[in-house]
């Protein structure tokens with residue numbers, strides 16, 4: 148009897164001690180954790196980046212636990228209060244309001260994107276906030292998708308599969324669903340950077356005759372890789388059979404693809420945009436496509452995103468619209484996620500980021 152009572156007591160003591168130990172460890176951990184810099188991640192980013200952040204032991208992490216719905220602005224403004232680091236994607240507008248809400252603790256912003264038109268660089272610079280981004284790791288995926296979109300548009304693949312599925316496929320016809328081919332063509336690149344070069348490298352084996360490009364200034368080192376000739380904006384419009392837009396969206400490039408450009412293009416030319424929707428005046432594009440001023444357009448990016456299904460561009464057979472998927476391969480999105488995580492951690496340690504924007 149005594150021994151069983153003693154045994155019970157002993158068990159209760161052990162249990163109590165265990166609870167204390169557990170409680171002690173937790174609060175120790177909590178104490179350690181609470182001294183770590185706080186970081187908010189605005190999206191359930193791909194696993195490689197989250198793993199790096201979680202296993203770093205360097206930050207106290209909070210995450211918007213969804214990839215399907217972006218964090219509501221109101222919630223974001225609350226969550227960023229006092230954070231030292233912020234990881235975002237291109238759907239978050241990082242402007243003065245958000246930076247004010249975050250406050251002076253914010254030292255590093257890391258965007259999981261190559262584009263940075265969602266960031267107010269001036270405001271970031273004013274506050275001395277360092278900015279990481281994710282170029283290079285997505286070049287192959289974006290170039291690959293651009294080629295796929297170009298061929299889909301020029302060879303009218305969406306129209307063709309629709310006809311095949313819906314009974315439009317009658318007898319073999321000599322000019323039915325004819326498109327335009329790359330062989331012997333001139334391909335123009337608006338904004339020659341790593342992505343433009345990668346696109347041209349992939350198109351060259353299709354027997355393209357000539358690559359031309361325009362930019363704020365010639366870029367001889369990049370151009371020599373693909374043997375591309377520097378031409379004026381107007382020359383590019385006139386000569387291109389295929390025109391691929393690869394420039395960043397800046398105040399200078401906003402709606403640079405407008406009536407002026409389309410009116411100079413050939414009726415047989417194909418316009419492709421995988422950069423940002425904002426570089427195109429969509430009303431002018433609609434006009435150019437619907438009047439046959441140009442032959443077709445393939446867009447991976449639009450304004451707004453998502454483009455409402457009632458948008459007039461969706462009514463056009465010669466316009467192929469994708470939902471901003473240029474970098475969407477598992478490998479690339481994980482690489483972007485990992486790079487964004489590493490940029491953030493390096494920035495918080497005061498070290499050189501792998502890819503940092505010069506502000």
Ligand SMILES: O=CC(=O)O
Pocket residue numbers: 237259260261262263285474
């Ligand atoms: O559009 C995608 C990106 O900017 O990474």
